[in-house]
Amino acid sequence: MSHFNNANRRRLLGRLSRKLAYTAPVLALVAGGVTLQNALDDESADAGLSGLSLFLASAHAEAGPESQGEADGEAESEGEAEGEAEGEAASAEAVRRPDGYAPAYNEDGDNPAELLAQGEALYYDTSLSGNGLACASCHGSDGNDVGYQATFEQPFPHRVAMADNQFGLSEVHADEMTQICMVAPMEAEPLAWGSEELTSLAAYVVEVQRRFAGEPHDL
Numbered sequence: 611m612s613h614f615n616n617a618n619r620r621r622l623l624g625r626l627s628r629k630l631a632y633t634a635p636v637l638a639l640v641a642g643g644v645t646l647q648n649a650l651d652d653e654s655a656d657a658g659l660s661g662l663s664l665f666l667a668s669a670h671a672e673a674g675p676e677s678q679g680e681a682d683g684e685a686e687s688e689g690e691a692e693g694e695a696e697g698e699a700a701s702a703e704a705v706r707r708p709d710g711y712a713p714a715y716n717e718d719g720d721n722p723a724e725l726l727a728q729g730e731a732l733y734y735d736t737s738l739s740g741n742g743l744a745c746a747s748c749h750g751s752d753g754n755d756v757g758y759q760a761t762f763e764q765p766f767p768h769r770v771a772m773a774d775n776q777f778g779l780s781e782v783h784a785d786e787m788t789q790i791c792m793v794a795p796m797e798a799e800p801l802a803w804g805s806e807e808l809t810s811l812a813a814y815v816v817e818v819q820r821r822f823a824g825e826p827h828d829l
Contacts, residue, residue: 702777704800705789711803713785715813717766719820719828726828729814732807739796745811748795753829755822763823766816784819785812 707713715721732738733745750756761769766784773779773790782790788811789800801808820827 701793702779705773705777705782705786705793706779707783707786708803713783713812714804714809715785715816717784717812717816719816721813721816721828723828725810725813726817728806729810729812730829732811733814738792738798738801738807740798741796743796745791745796748791749818753821755818758822762819765823766819783812784815785809788812788815 715725734751736742736744736747738744748757759771761771766787767781769781770779770787770790772794773782773787776794777790779786779790785803785808788808792798792800801811814829817827817829821829
């Protein structure tokens, strides 16, 4: 009799231990909307729960890293998008006239001859760029004006495709166009606002625009 009670007690304790061991995974599945059948005998329950435990471990091993990888990828994509947006904003600020800025050249023409002569010299100066280009490398020399869109026939400020597409500026002044050429095709730092280099180059570009449009100019 005593032997029977001890065996029965061990059996009950074993069942209780197994139920406690599998309580967490079962509750997790129920919480996820999975319904478990309770009409199982002791042996089939043991086998089913053991299989369930292996299934949960496998599912966690497969889904966990993949889900984490997807989350990391989404976060990385968002970070790249934010970085690109910040980079474009920073570039636009570098080529846009600062607030309150007053240029020292006249965008309607009639600029001093010495200012235009200095601008013409810089127009051919490859030392301004970071890649050996000069303004004339893309836009021609000796009055052979090339590389301009039809919008260049309009007086400044006007739309320039590169300024709009790359920097988000719907229209630009001559000095802003000069800065864009410095930063983009010529791969250099923008010129200092108010500097002689920027002022003279912008004044020269104004006359190039007038020449390109077939209007009277001082070149």
